[in-house]
Amino acid sequence: MIETGRGHLPFTLVHGEPLVAAAAWALGEAGVTIVDLGTSWESIEDADTPFVLHDPLCPMTPPTFVAECVRHAEESSAVTVGVRPVTDTVKQLHHDRVGDTVDRGELVQVVSPVVLPAAVVAALDALPTTDFAELVAGLARRFPVETLVAPAEARRVADDADVRVLEALTAP
Template identity: 35%
Template sequence: MSDPELHGASLSCVGVVPLEGRGALPFVALHGEPLFLHAVRTLLATPSVRDVVVTADPDTVAEAEQELAAAQLPVEVLEAAGWWQAWDRSPSVPPRVALVDPLCPLVPCAFVARVLSEVTTDTAVAGYRPVTDTVKTVVDDQIVGTLDRDRLAVVASPVVVPGRLAGRGAPPVHDFALLADWLRERTELHLVRAPSMARRVGDESALRVLECLDELGRSVHEA
């Protein structure tokens, strides 16, 4: 997909896996294949997603293309700046965009499908995970308080951007926390609690924990 306006409003959703700003972590293997391929497969398996694209920084486009070709996944890789600028300039109303962060590699397809089935074309929505760590506030190197974890959330996947926001500036998809702020400034944002396997990994050690939890869950189901 080279320009969102080429795809008519009949499409219910365009799925995007944004690699930009995430360094090499999307290419680290999970269950034998790069993280971002899991996100691609999730979107390809979601019935209401009619087209899937991977966006990437210029220096990672070729590597992403090679991995997709090796996995025989028919998904185009486009430079992030060009794709989002085209979306933002589209004179017609594009379909909603469903983003799955490659660092949320095991978000269940059923959850993505449920979110998309429950929101309208004008609704912005984001999956989230509750904060479980204790969060302290610090002033001048001194701990001065503890934040209420019930009022905090970690943005996960999917994040759905309504097409009517095209023309309001390209969204900051390199950071889903910033993306949530961007959406709140322009429209109402609904948060939907995501299952535990939809958690975001910030480094390879967190990835290995997620991988072990997934393998444990599979072994329990198979027992």
């Protein structure tokens, strides 16, 4: 789970638990072994299993979706990425002028998880970055990458207001 570089937000409460705890629960329920960032890449490589990256800013990603992504990565041997459709209007920027509207039907937002098949882990010297969008873009230059549309509960939060919306969306 990647909580570094995300400020205080991973420790904000959702349903009475820190986002990071909710995300860890989902990994455990999905049958994923949790490792911390201090774990050596060699240890991850030696495990010879898919490596699952989960962002606590997508804390309510259902365990069933995490497990589905792991199965997909194992079966396809492709890096498997949870994504959500982009719903905001996106504009091109030309120097300091706003340009045309980008067709958002062509865009996705990377959420959680990102699953690296064992063969991809073995081909890397280390995890290149913990920025999920950057990671996926870099991996796509070297390996097959396939996306699975994540459920709405897997949405990424950017601030406390987003956490409140996610909490309302996932209320029991």
